[in-house]
Amino acid sequence: MNPSSFISVAFRGVFGGFVLDAAFTTPTHGVTALFGPSGCGKTTVLRCIAGLQRLADGYCAVNGDVWHGGRSFRPVHQRPIGYVFQEPGLFPHLTVTGNLLYGAPGRSPLRPGDPAGFDEVVALLGLEKLLDRAPRKLSGGERQRVAIGRALLSRPQLLLMDEPLSALDPQARDEVLPFLRRLHDSLSLPFIYVSHDMREIEQLADHLVLMRAGRVLAAGPLGELQGDPALPLASRRDAAVTLDAVVSAYDPAYGIAMLAVDGGCFTAPMRRSVVGGRRRITVAAGDVSLAREAPRATTVLNTLPVRILSATPAAEHEIVAVLGLGPAGAGSRILARVTRLSWENLRLAEGNELYAQIKSVALVRECAK
Amino acid sequence: MNPSSFISVAFRGVFGGFVLDAAFTTPTHGVTALFGPSGCGKTTVLRCIAGLQRLADGYCAVNGDVWHGGRSFRPVHQRPIGYVFQEPGLFPHLTVTGNLLYGAPGRSPLRPGDPAGFDEVVALLGLEKLLDRAPRKLSGGERQRVAIGRALLSRPQLLLMDEPLSALDPQARDEVLPFLRRLHDSLSLPFIYVSHDMREIEQLADHLVLMRAGRVLAAGPLGELQGDPALPLASRRDAAVTLDAVVSAYDPAYGIAMLAVDGGCFTAPMRRSVVGGRRRITVAAGDVSLAREAPRATTVLNTLPVRILSATPAAEHEIVAVLGLGPAGAGSRILARVTRLSWENLRLAEGNELYAQIKSVALVRECAK
Amino acid sequence: MNELPPDVWIAVRLTVGLAAITTLILLLVGTPLAWWLARTEAWWKEGVAAVVAMPLVLPPTVLGFYLLVALGPDGPGGAIAALWGGRTLAFTFGGLVIGSVIYSLPFVVQPIRNAFEAIGERPLEVAATLRASPRRVFWTVAVPLARPGFLTGAVLGFAHTVGEFGVVLMIGGNIPGSTRVLSVAIYDYVETSQWREASILAGGMVVFAFVVVFAVMLAGKRLMRVAE
Amino acid sequence: MNELPPDVWIAVRLTVGLAAITTLILLLVGTPLAWWLARTEAWWKEGVAAVVAMPLVLPPTVLGFYLLVALGPDGPGGAIAALWGGRTLAFTFGGLVIGSVIYSLPFVVQPIRNAFEAIGERPLEVAATLRASPRRVFWTVAVPLARPGFLTGAVLGFAHTVGEFGVVLMIGGNIPGSTRVLSVAIYDYVETSQWREASILAGGMVVFAFVVVFAVMLAGKRLMRVAE
Amino acid sequence: GQTNVAVAANFTEAAKEIATAFRAKTGHDAILSFGSTGQLYTQIKQHAPFQIFLAADEDRPKQLVDEGLGVASSRFTYATGRLVLWSKNPDLVRGADTLRGNGFSRLAIANPIAAPYGAAAVEALRALGVYDRLQPKIVRGANVVQTFQFIDTGNAELGFVALSQLIGNNSGSRWQIPQNIYTPVRQDAVLITTGVDNEAATAFMDFLKGPGARGILEKYGYAAGASDGGHDE
Numbered sequence A, B: 001m002n003p004s005s006f007i008s009v010a011f012r013g014v015f016g017g018f019v020l021d022a023a024f025t026t027p028t029h030g031v032t033a034l035f036g037p038s039g040c041g042k043t044t045v046l047r048c049i050a051g052l053q054r055l056a057d058g059y060c061a062v063n064g065d066v067w068h069g070g071r072s073f074r075p076v077h078q079r080p081i082g083y084v085f086q087e088p089g090l091f092p093h094l095t096v097t098g099n100l101l102y103g104a105p106g107r108s109p110l111r112p113g114d115p116a117g118f119d120e121v122v123a124l125l126g127l128e129k130l131l132d133r134a135p136r137k138l139s140g141g142e143r144q145r146v147a148i149g150r151a152l153l154s155r156p157q158l159l160l161m162d163e164p165l166s167a168l169d170p171q172a173r174d175e176v177l178p179f180l181r182r183l184h185d186s187l188s189l190p191f192i193y194v195s196h197d198m199r200e201i202e203q204l205a206d207h208l209v210l211m212r213a214g215r216v217l218a219a220g221p222l223g224e225l226q227g228d229p230a231l232p233l234a235s236r237r238d239a240a241v242t243l244d245a246v247v248s249a250y251d252p253a254y255g256i257a258m259l260a261v262d263g264g265c266f267t268a269p270m271r272r273s274v275v276g277g278r279r280r281i282t283v284a285a286g287d288v289s290l291a292r293e294a295p296r297a298t299t300v301l302n303t304l305p306v307r308i309l310s311a312t313p314a315a316e317h318e319i320v321a322v323l324g325l326g327p328a329g330a331g332s333r334i335l336a337r338v339t340r341l342s343w344e345n346l347r348l349a350e351g352n353e354l355y356a357q358i359k360s361v362a363l364v365r366e367c368a369k
Numbered sequence C, D: 001m002n003e004l005p006p007d008v009w010i011a012v013r014l015t016v017g018l019a020a021i022t023t024l025i026l027l028l029v030g031t032p033l034a035w036w037l038a039r040t041e042a043w044w045k046e047g048v049a050a051v052v053a054m055p056l057v058l059p060p061t062v063l064g065f066y067l068l069v070a071l072g073p074d075g076p077g078g079a080i081a082a083l084w085g086g087r088t089l090a091f092t093f094g095g096l097v098i099g100s101v102i103y104s105l106p107f108v109v110q111p112i113r114n115a116f117e118a119i120g121e122r123p124l125e126v127a128a129t130l131r132a133s134p135r136r137v138f139w140t141v142a143v144p145l146a147r148p149g150f151l152t153g154a155v156l157g158f159a160h161t162v163g164e165f166g167v168v169l170m171i172g173g174n175i176p177g178s179t180r181v182l183s184v185a186i187y188d189y190v191e192t193s194q195w196r197e198a199s200i201l202a203g204g205m206v207v208f209a210f211v212v213v214f215a216v217m218l219a220g221k222r223l224m225r226v227a228e
Numbered sequence E: 001g002q003t004n005v006a007v008a009a010n011f012t013e014a015a016k017e018i019a020t021a022f023r024a025k026t027g028h029d030a031i032l033s034f035g036s037t038g039q040l041y042t043q044i045k046q047h048a049p050f051q052i053f054l055a056a057d058e059d060r061p062k063q064l065v066d067e068g069l070g071v072a073s074s075r076f077t078y079a080t081g082r083l084v085l086w087s088k089n090p091d092l093v094r095g096a097d098t099l100r101g102n103g104f105s106r107l108a109i110a111n112p113i114a115a116p117y118g119a120a121a122v123e124a125l126r127a128l129g130v131y132d133r134l135q136p137k138i139v140r141g142a143n144v145v146q147t148f149q150f151i152d153t154g155n156a157e158l159g160f161v162a163l164s165q166l167i168g169n170n171s172g173s174r175w176q177i178p179q180n181i182y183t184p185v186r187q188d189a190v191l192i193t194t195g196v197d198n199e200a201a202t203a204f205m206d207f208l209k210g211p212g213a214r215g216i217l218e219k220y221g222y223a224a225g226a227s228d229g230g231h232d233e
């Protein structure tokens, strides 16, 4: 573990009645999501990383550079970050173009073909018609898109985003998220991404930092934390597990891909795909149903042999089961959420080997990896 | 149709390059959601209803009272509305309590036991510890919760909310939404609710106004619009249909209810329920799979006979089918989204009668009706 | 200080009274004017704003002369004074107040107007949706949020009234106990080159004004911070 | 107008020059001071703010006297004047500029300070995250957003400099062509009861100042609106 | 050559005419700066660039001489002012009886502390025995000019002004105060030490004493020189 490809932070401080005591280390190759309930300190941590808040007891190092530690403190404007604030914070005296180019080096449109070039960002965010507009004449979502574009165009080496998509409709979100992911991949641009939307995190993030009441509950790879029944994620209504898969076959006629993960193979619709390419899939606990026998003649494409590794009661009459893929359950883990009624009807128990049915369309998030 | 229980609006105007030409009528018994992409004019319509924007060519009548029409224009402060702005807009010079009570009649905590009483609203929104805090010391989500509480405590007769929950985490959202619904039901308080989150709308709304580019695409009961394959909703990735059901049986031991809808009966986990009570259920198109035969021994609780009424291609390799519940398909309509591969494998076609499998846990939103 | 004649203390009292009353009236008159300037969309409002600033441009003696005419028997002031049997508003404390108000008005109106404008629409809109009448919006939202402007206006208006003597000398008539304020008393010392006495008085004035201004500013700061 | 002697035009030129240069210097000096007052957390900053307001409290002749001493042979001004062989900075155009700047400073500092404070932290934070240096943040964000404060400061400073004559008379000495500005020229007419001439000049001053102030305010408004 | 002359404000108009005549006769320029006597004195002490000081009293020139800034031998009384009781009301002023009566509410005088005409007015009022009774009615102008304006605008019904201020003004009613009930207002001139070598300055001092100036002085209501014949120290 080379310290030069990690972000390491540790912040301790008191704000009125709020005590922050958060420390984590996360790789800079990949997107790190900061997740936790309202008021748990996500924004505060992000501000500390940006240098907007200076704590006496703080440490922050990015790729081996110490930005904050002991007496040394690098001022905000010398940190190569992009920051999307929770509220858009556009400059009211500049047009949209003026805002977009404020932080752009040389302050001119960048070379064409650049994945984060002016035209590309403007087109992706749908800002073409707004360029000469004053910020106060924009809608809420338009403002937030300009703020995202402005941060991207400043050519950051670390992008800090505080719930950037919360004002966007799902369509816009579905366009912006893959773009951010592509940006991350093609520029190797590390992100720290605050969100309260697990769906966004599943699409975008590789690493997760779970926060609660000013503290870090857990930090690690997204899939691991999602599948850990000891963490609160697994018992959430929207519990899901994200897996990395390899495309093992593709049928362009039907747009269906075979996605191999450890211990099994999923079938999923996919527009285009290259055999051997990597894909991320998310399996929602609520989308997984269990059957003693493999069913026939159904539109459910995915029926996989699994083994129940553990089972935890969730809510009042529900059970969350951790399933190991493959007949012996030795492969990747996914979660299944079933009613206690079904559980007892089928006489399910830990160690059982059975079939998991997963509706294919619920599987893939359109994010190139 | 008594005009005294409708909101009728018609607004025409030009804002720079944006042309608003929106007219709809929606009942005041029930929650109306305004839905559409960023920049389509949702906020503008809400502002016109509130009287914050005065168009020369505008009409607005609520329960038979003309608020705006011809030369007459009732000023904002004489309209009995509550308005939650897209940005919280707290008064920076008042504490949280001061903000909450600013619009409260008599400006004192209200009688206990009131569903919209001070203590109830504070507890529900989790503001107990913040009451003496200045707004600038709140997190983004906390600010938004205070804004919601402030609007509620002003005892409005019509609540206008502009994406009020976009800064809330899912847990908080899952608490606030049912509360809003209860408030609506117990106070018969009509809402107009702007959201870009279909999940929220399914939980809360009875009526839907679909907007696009300054115009109203369609307005009507939520379920109808959701199931209409001619509207863009049905081909969305998150397409779903909301149905009203009656609890026909309840098993408290397992917390499982039988929910009868026209043409079928769903089984769903439910904490508590009264036989004969009404429940709202949402069936996501992606949660519905089709089978030629009724499967056995699976945790899928719901297997219903259906008939394919129509099928429309969606995306590249997917098909959205409108299903009629019941063997003849004469009952309620739901949507199913299947891959073209499955469709052809099973040789499905319009008019086929088969079985729909729906995972029960995906069914019910916890909203008392 | 004991070298100063006792009537200095009368002048001190007068000065404090004049500055306090003038500042109060300036706020009362300047606030609605500032609000109107901040909110109206009339195209000629900048003209009105410029007119308010004009008394500043006139040398105090010239302004004083015009005021002398206006307050005198042939001007409106004479008509008003006639109501209680007077001939003129000049040489009265009330006349001084009028003159000081006119002369210091721009220092009060402009900062308050700017503060009102800096509030923006949103808080006013929010208050209206909470069914606050325009009057309540003004008092409970606009005024508290414009507090820095009020502070600045009050401080500038107060300080200027304490220090101004051109106008005061002209319309006051230097009558001990009624129009002989401190600045006029100092002027007498200056004219007779009694610099020592002038400096003592001036020093006292500065110390007094400093204390008042400093206290007002600190208090304003404190008030502006909402309870934690 | 043709009844006015030709040296009035010299006074007009002097006045316009004095007001323009003074306003410019006021902005140059007042802006950093206002910025410091708006941003520092030093507890004594309100003290500094109060000190800036103090020249206002002094009657102009008293202030003029102190300035006369300070600019004179025994004060720092004399030392500076000695550099080019002069004995005093008083009775020079430069001396007038210094006096006017000190006297009008609070009118410029306070409104600009308020405007800086009204901006809030957020735009400055945003600019810093876009890697704008503090200098760039100041010029491209703080100054444009504080424009109403600059306008008010410039207008009050300009008008006050045009009208003020107590200090100017004292430290300038009413020397034609070098320190005899319009307000002093008017004073001369007033002293000899040439009210007709005084009124013509005063009227011209008011009209001129009105045009300047009105134009500045309109231009400021215009600039404040971002391109549509 | 040219010389800078500091002129007491009340002498403004006469001084202008004298400067014109001076230039016509000698070809020298006298550049006039006007101000109140006290202020001009202060400025000269602070090395104002004046070579000549035409004061409105005797004290300040003498003080300058005592302080070494004025040339002792040059000091002389160039004019003596006369005090007049004046009202815009043509019927009000009827000699000393007016002051003894109650026909007015405000009596304007120049500030006796600072202005010689004010001191003279107080002297006259005391001599007439009405000062204490009239005290509450008195308003004080900063100088004779303001005093004149108080009366001219009607704010004060009557008051003491300098005769020079009423030249060319025949309005209202007036009473020229007998010279024996007040000390004449002697206005002294002095050459500042910086003007000793200035040819124009010494020429102006000479001109001021000469017949050319005398006519102008009288035209403006002053008595040339010390009307009672020189200094009484």
Ligand SMILES: Nc1ncnc2c1ncn2[C@@H]1O[C@H](COP(=O)(O)OP(=O)(O)OP(=O)(O)O)[C@@H](O)[C@H]1O
Pocket: A136, A137, A138, A139, A140, A141, A142, A167, B015, B016, B017, B018, B037, B038, B039, B040, B041, B042, B043, B044, B045, B086, B196
């Ligand atoms: N003064 C103006 N000039 C030009 N266009 C304007 C003006 N004011 C608003 N608009 C445009 O009107 C449209 C509608 O704005 P509105 O705020 O109602 O959108 P919205 O539906 O609420 O969007 P969002 O979901 O992003 O908040 C936007 O496209 C906006 O750019």
Ligand SMILES: Nc1ncnc2c1ncn2[C@@H]1O[C@H](COP(=O)(O)OP(=O)(O)OP(=O)(O)O)[C@@H](O)[C@H]1O
Pocket: A015, A016, A017, A018, A037, A038, A039, A040, A041, A042, A043, A044, A045, A086, A196, B136, B137, B138, B139, B140, B141, B142, B167
């Ligand atoms: N000055 C202060 N005094 C007291 N509490 C404070 C202060 N500043 C912040 N807090 C508290 O610190 C906590 C963390 O705030 P932060 O903005 O980091 O939350 P967040 O995780 O970003 O929440 P959200 O999702 O709602 O934006 C909040 O509970 C807030 O109330």
Ligand code: MOO
Pocket: E008, E009, E010, E011, E035, E036, E037, E038, E055, E056, E115, E143, E144, E145
């Ligand atoms: O001339 Mo004087 O000196 O004061 O009026």
Ligand SMILES: [Mg+2]
Pocket: A042, A043, A044, A086, A162, B139, B140, B141
């Ligand atoms: Mg936050």
Ligand SMILES: [Mg+2]
Pocket: A139, A140, A141, B042, B043, B044, B086, B162
């Ligand atoms: Mg909006």
